[in-house]
Amino acid sequence: MQSQYNDLILWLEEYPQLYSLLALSALIIGAWIANWIVKRILIRGLMHLLRSTPVGTDRALHDSHVISRLANIVPALILSIGIGLIPGLSETLVTIVRNVCGAFIILTIAIAIANALTLVNTLYERRPKARMKPIKGYIQVINIVIYSIATILIIATLIDRSPLILLSGLGAMAAVLMLIFQDTLLSLVASVQISSNDIVRVGDWVEMPALSADGDVIDISLHTVKVQNWDKTITTIPTKRLISDPFKNWRGMQESGGRRIKRSIMLDQQSVHFLDADECRHLHRFRLLSDYLKEKQADIDDWNRQLEEQGQEPVNTRRITNVGTFRAYVDRYLRSHPGIHQNMTLMVRQLAPTADGLPMELYCFTNTVAWADYEGIQADIFDHLMAILPEFGLSVFQHPSGSDLRQMSLPRQAAAQPGTTSLG
Numbered sequence: 450m451q452s453q454y455n456d457l458i459l460w461l462e463e464y465p466q467l468y469s470l471l472a473l474s475a476l477i478i479g480a481w482i483a484n485w486i487v488k489r490i491l492i493r494g495l496m497h498l499l500r501s502t503p504v505g506t507d508r509a510l511h512d513s514h515v516i517s518r519l520a521n522i523v524p525a526l527i528l529s530i531g532i533g534l535i536p537g538l539s540e541t542l543v544t545i546v547r548n549v550c551g552a553f554i555i556l557t558i559a560i561a562i563a564n565a566l567t568l569v570n571t572l573y574e575r576r577p578k579a580r581m582k583p584i585k586g587y588i589q590v591i592n593i594v595i596y597s598i599a600t601i602l603i604i605a606t607l608i609d610r611s612p613l614i615l616l617s618g619l620g621a622m623a624a625v626l627m628l629i630f631q632d633t634l635l636s637l638v639a640s641v642q643i644s645s646n647d648i649v650r651v652g653d654w655v656e657m658p659a660l661s662a663d664g665d666v667i668d669i670s671l672h673t674v675k676v677q678n679w680d681k682t683i684t685t686i687p688t689k690r691l692i693s694d695p696f697k698n699w700r701g702m703q704e705s706g707g708r709r710i711k712r713s714i715m716l717d718q719q720s721v722h723f724l725d726a727d728e729c730r731h732l733h734r735f736r737l738l739s740d741y742l743k744e745k746q747a748d749i750d751d752w753n754r755q756l757e758e759q760g761q762e763p764v765n766t767r768r769i770t771n772v773g774t775f776r777a778y779v780d781r782y783l784r785s786h787p788g789i790h791q792n793m794t795l796m797v798r799q800l801a802p803t804a805d806g807l808p809m810e811l812y813c814f815t816n817t818v819a820w821a822d823y824e825g826i827q828a829d830i831f832d833h834l835m836a837i838l839p840e841f842g843l844s845v846f847q848h849p850s851g852s853d854l855r856q857m858s859l860p861r862q863a864a865a866q867p868g869t870t871s872l873g
Contacts, residue, residue, distance in 0.1 A: 472534075472535040472536070473535055473538075476527070476528065476531040476532065476534075476535060477528075479527060479531070480524035480525075480527045480528050480531075481524065483523050483524055483527050484520070484521070484523060484524040487520045487523045488517065488520050515561050515564045515565045515568065518557055518560055518561040518564060519557070519558075519561050521553075521557050522554050522557055522558070525550045525553050525554050525557070526550070526554070528546065528550050529546070529547050529550035529551060529554075532546045532547060532550075533547070544609060548606050548607050548608075548609055549607070551606040552603040552606045552607050555599050555602045555603050555606065556599060556603060558599075559595050559596055559598075559599035562595055563592045563595060563596070566588045566591055566592060567588065569588070570584060570585055570588045579651075582644055582647075583644065583650070583651060583669045585668075585669060585670050585671070586636075586637070586640035586644070586669065586670060586671040586688070587640070589670060589671035589672075590637055590640075590671060593633065632672065632687075632689075633671070633672070635689045636671050636672045636687070636688045636689055637671065638689075638692075639688045639689040639691060639692045640669075640671055640688055642692055643669070643688070643691060643692070648691065648692075648698070649666055649669065649674065649691060649698065650666065650669075650700070651666050651667065651668065651669055652665060652666060653665070653666045653698055653699070653700045654666075654698070654699035654700070654703065655676060655696055655697065655698050655699070656696060656697040656698075656699065657676075657684075657686065657690075657694065657696035657697075659694055660684060660686055660690070660694075661678075661684060662676040662678065662684040662686055662696075663676075663678055663679060664676050664677045664678035664679050664684070665677050667683075669688075670688070671688065672687065672688055673685045673686065673687060673688060674686045674687075674688055674691060702818060703818050705793075705814075705818075706790070706816065706817075706818065707790040707793050707814035707815055707816060707817075707818065708814060708815050708817070708818045708823045709812075709813075709814050710811055710812070710813050710814065710815060710826075710827050710830070711810065711811070711812050712810070712811055712827070712831065713800065713808035713809060713810040713811070714808070714809045714811075714831070714834060714835065714838075714845065715805050715806035715807070715808055715809075715845060715846045715847075716772065716806050716807040716808075716809055716838075716843055716844070716845065716846060717806055717807075717843070717844045717845065717846040718802060718806060718807045718846070720771075720842060720843045720844045721770065721771065721772045721807070721843070722770070722771060722842065723768040723769065723770055723771075724768070724769045724770065724771055724774065724842075728771070728842065729742060729746070729769065731840075732774060732840070732841070735778065735840075737778055737781040737782060737785065738774065738777065738778050738781070741774075741777045741778075741781070742769070742774070745769055745777075746769065749766075749767045749768065749769065752766075752767050753766045753767060771841045771842045771843055772799075772807070772809075772841075772843065774841060775809070775838070775841040775843055776797050776798075776799070776809065778837075778841070779797045779809070779811065779834060780795075780796070780797045782830075782833070782834075783795055783797070783811065783813050783830070786826075786830065788815055788816060788817070788822075788826035788829075788830075789813050789814070789815060789816065789826075790813070790814040790815060790816040793813070793814040794812060794813070794814065795812070795813040795814070796812050796813070797809065797810070797811055797812070798810050798812065805846060805848075806845075806846030807846075811830070815827070
């Protein structure tokens with residue numbers, strides 16, 4: 450058997466080109482077999498062992514492809530080592546193959562490390578407090594550093610030079626690199642400030658009118674922050690803009706458990722007047738106003754008795770107004786409303802009169818931050834108040850509409866009809 454092998458070698462040496470071709474083919478086939486064995490047997494066996502652990506059952510580990518990426522190193526190593534054992538090949542070809550294999554190994558390791566970091570970020574985001582301190586931006590910075598180092602090593606390997614030679618030339622390119630990576634550096638600084646100062650988290654409702662962003666933050670990365678607006682569109686905000694530009698974060702409202710209602714009813718100022726005795730008796734029927742009217746009337750009577758003879762004239766006395774009574778009713782109505790947060794600021798106030806009427810402002814908070822529930826509570830309150838205004842002799846102010854103008858013109862049209870006479 451040994452003699453036959455020696456005879457085959459001696460015969461192949463007479464045909465060096467055929468010998469080199471067969472050896473090269475055997476090397477490629479051996480690399481392919483090694484790759485098949487590693488991926489089909491070793492990796493499957495390793496994954497089978499990992500499935501017995503909590504880590505192995507996680508789908509994120511399979512999707513990261515870290516182990517399969519590292520398996521590609523084996524055939525590259527076989528080609529890099531075996532190419533020098535093939536006779537008849539030029540040194541230039543051997544060097545090129547080794548350099549390419551070395552560059553491929555470096556690239557494979559860099560990609561595997563990047564995938565491993567992505568896996569770390571995926572597992573970290575599953576933590577309950579991950580939204581408070583996202584690490585995606587830091588992971589991206591590390592990936593940039595890894596790929597930068599890998600790029601230098603790959604170039605040095607391909608040209609068969611020391612990496613230190615390339616690094617020595619980076620000093621002269623510092624200004625160019627600063628210009629190229631300007632946005633990356635600014636985004637890195639912004640990401641650090643956002644994370645350390647807890648400015649924005651995933652899930653926060655942010656409002657940035659300058660960039661038409663109004664919705665929930667769904668992703669925070671090194672360069673961008675993605676906001677899903679309420680119309681389901683996506684707005685991408687540069688991370689550095691969250692440091693340089695003003696924006697509103699509604700997180701405080703969401704965490705407080707109450708959402709503010711600040712809206713006014715515009716009252717017609719001509720409907721404001723003092724209440725007479727009949728109107729007071731009419732309003733005593735209101736459960737929320739009975740105690741208020743009694744206390745208010747007693748206070749006014751004590752005040753008026755001190756005026757002695759001057760108190761005989763109504764213009765000198767204090768009297769109850771319909772607008773003040775309505776304000777007291779609204780205050781008591783809100784304090785008894787089940788949808789209003791009673792431990793937060795609650796007041797009903799008059800603002801400065803305007804040409805559009807007398808603003809009666811409600812300032813309070815609902816006991817829910819859910820948008821639909823908040824709008825429902827607010828609408829119910831104002832539905833009730835606007836419908837009950839006539840009970841107080843008040844009316845809502847609004848500008849004349851087309852129907853109002855038509856009604857005003859009816860008497861004039863009737864007077865202008867033939868056959869009508871005017872007196873005086």
